[in-house]
Amino acid sequence: MGKIILTGDRPTGRLHLGHFVGSLRRRVELQNSGLFDKIFIMIADAQALTDNADNPEKIRQNIIEVALDYLACGIDPTKSTIFIQSQVAELCELAFYYMNLVTVSRLQRNPTVKTEIQMRNFETSIPVGFFTYPISQASDITAFRATTVPAGEDQQPMIEQAREIARRFNGIYGDTLVEPEILLPDNAACMRLPGTDGKAKMSKSLGNCIYLSDSSEEVRKRVMSMYTDPDHIRVEDPGKVEGNTVFTYLDAFCQPEHFAKYWPDYSSLDELKAHYMRGGLGDVKVKKFLYAILEELLTPIRERRKEWEKDIPAVFDILKRGSEAARAVAANTLADVRSAMRINYFDDAELIAEQSRKFQG
Numbered sequence: 001m002g003k004i005i006l007t008g009d010r011p012t013g014r015l016h017l018g019h020f021v022g023s024l025r026r027r028v029e030l031q032n033s034g035l036f037d038k039i040f041i042m043i044a045d046a047q048a049l050t051d052n053a054d055n056p057e058k059i060r061q062n063i064i065e066v067a068l069d070y071l072a073c074g075i076d077p078t079k080s081t082i083f084i085q086s087q088v089a090e091l092c093e094l095a096f097y098y099m100n101l102v103t104v105s106r107l108q109r110n111p112t113v114k115t116e117i118q119m120r121n122f123e124t125s126i127p128v129g130f131f132t133y134p135i136s137q138a139s140d141i142t143a144f145r146a147t148t149v150p151a152g153e154d155q156q157p158m159i160e161q162a163r164e165i166a167r168r169f170n171g172i173y174g175d176t177l178v179e180p181e182i183l184l185p186d187n188a189a190c191m192r193l194p195g196t197d198g199k200a201k202m203s204k205s206l207g208n209c210i211y212l213s214d215s216s217e218e219v220r221k222r223v224m225s226m227y228t229d230p231d232h233i234r235v236e237d238p239g240k241v242e243g244n245t246v247f248t249y250l251d252a253f254c255q256p257e258h259f260a261k262y263w264p265d266y267s268s269l270d271e272l273k274a275h276y277m278r279g280g281l282g283d284v285k286v287k288k289f290l291y292a293i294l295e296e297l298l299t300p301i302r303e304r305r306k307e308w309e310k311d312i313p314a315v316f317d318i319l320k321r322g323s324e325a326a327r328a329v330a331a332n333t334l335a336d337v338r339s340a341m342r343i344n345y346f347d348d349a350e351l352i353a354e355q356s357r358k359f360q361g
Contacts, residue, residue: 002037005030006146006180008085010048011062015069016209017294018193018202021252022152022185024212028074030150030183039080040144040326041070043319046085046092047136050129051120067315069212072305077318083326084319085140090330094337095132095139101168102135102161110134112157138162142177143330150183152192173340177333193252198227198245210294212301219298223291228283235282241273246286253293262292 007023009015015024031039043066048059063084070082085091107113113133117126129136134157141149141162149159159182166177194200195208202209210222226246232239241247254269266272272289275281308315338344345351 003035003148004144004146004178005036005039005148005150006042006141006144007040007150008042008044008140009066010044011059011066012048012052013062013204014065014211014213015073016202016204016211017249018209019069020073020212021193023150024070024073024075026150026183026185027080031074031076031079036148038144038329040146040329041075041080041082042085042140042326043067043083044085044140047133050127050133050136051122053127053129063319064312064315065213067319068305068308071308071315071318072212072301074304077322081322081325082318083322087323088143088327088330090327090334091136091139091143094143094330094334095136097337097341098135098138098165098169099132101165101172106161106164107131107134110157110161112154115154134158134161135165138165141180142166143333144326145178145333146180147178148183149180153184154192156182156184169337169340173337176336176340194245194248196222196226196245198243212298213305214298215302216295216299219294220291223287223294224284226287226290228286232283236279238279239276239281239283241276246283246290247273247276249290250286250293253290253297258289258293258296261296263289 005027007027009019009023027039027041030036043063045059045063049056052058067082071077075082113131116133117130120130122130137158138161141159142165149155149162151159159180163179166179169177192200193202195202195206196210197206197208199206199208210219214222223246226249227244228246229240229244231237250269250272256268259266259268259272263272266275272281272286276286335344339347342348342351
């Protein structure tokens with residue numbers, strides 16, 4: 001069996017730098033590495049509806065936003081299959097069967113689910129669809145026999161639960177499903193990029209994002225208003241880099257060659273940090289350096305997005321063809337699952353013959 005990737009995003013808004021460092025950048029690298037036989041990238045609209053059921057138009061409108069961000073970042077539809085989750089009906093059926101393999105108490109112990117429930121104030125009234133999110137995700141992963149799921153560390157409990165479901169299914173019905181492995185970002189600063197306000201997570205709902213499609217001016221405003229060290233009041237004051245959002249972003253995006261291009265006074269990020277920590281370096285200069293780096297990254301993404309925006313029907317055609325291809329793969333897995341569970345009644349010639357003998361004496 002080949003190496004297969006399944007990954008994706010909820011279409012609740014445009015994608016931001018947190019998505020880029022957490023998964024998008026790595027997806028493009030993996031796509032172009034030649035190390036994987038198949039790559040499936042899912043726009044998870046059905047999962048997004050679990051906590052947006054009263055606002056389906058939000059999801060509907062953001063399908064194209066996410067697709068444009070994918071293409072702008074370098075996801076190539078000739079190398080990766082981009083599809084819409086709700087257009088692959090087999091995923092729902094798989095999830096229904098998997099529900100019998102997971103207890104309520106196990107779902108309640110999932111740290112990611114607990115955190116997300118608190119974030120959305122669902123403690124007193126949890127939508128069932130949202131509560132069973134890990135089961136749906138297991139269905140998505142196993143439907144494509146994914147061996148690898150690139151994701152941030154916050155998704156580790158979800159991937160582990162998918163592994164448990166696959167293992168339990170195989171234990172009961174025979175070796176049918178693949179247990180996936182998570183592929184974490186290789187840069188520690190990319191595990192979870194903080195918001196521009198210093199909050200632990202960059203989030204659309206918190207309004208602390210830098211979007212991949214933001215204009216140059218919007219990026220500049222976000223960077224110049226970033227949270228730094230609150231005790232670094234005067235230039236001559238020693239500053240802290242730990243917990244300083246600007247330096248966290250530099251850890252994630254700065255490369256050695258950026259100094260020669262934008263700040264030749266320094267030869268490395270370590271040298272820059274050392275100066276900041278001993279005092280004598282103002283926040284504005286550091287922020288301007290970060291802005292230059294981000295502009296270098298985002299300018300080509302913006303330009304590619306504008307080109308794709310000129311032909312939206314072509315983008316929808318990519319999604320349609322990708323969804324059809326994804327559905328064919330998921331249908332094969334579902335057929336194997338039905339066979340393993342012995343509920344493939346009309347395809348089971350042995351069952352039909354056995355029942356015929358039984359009733360014909």
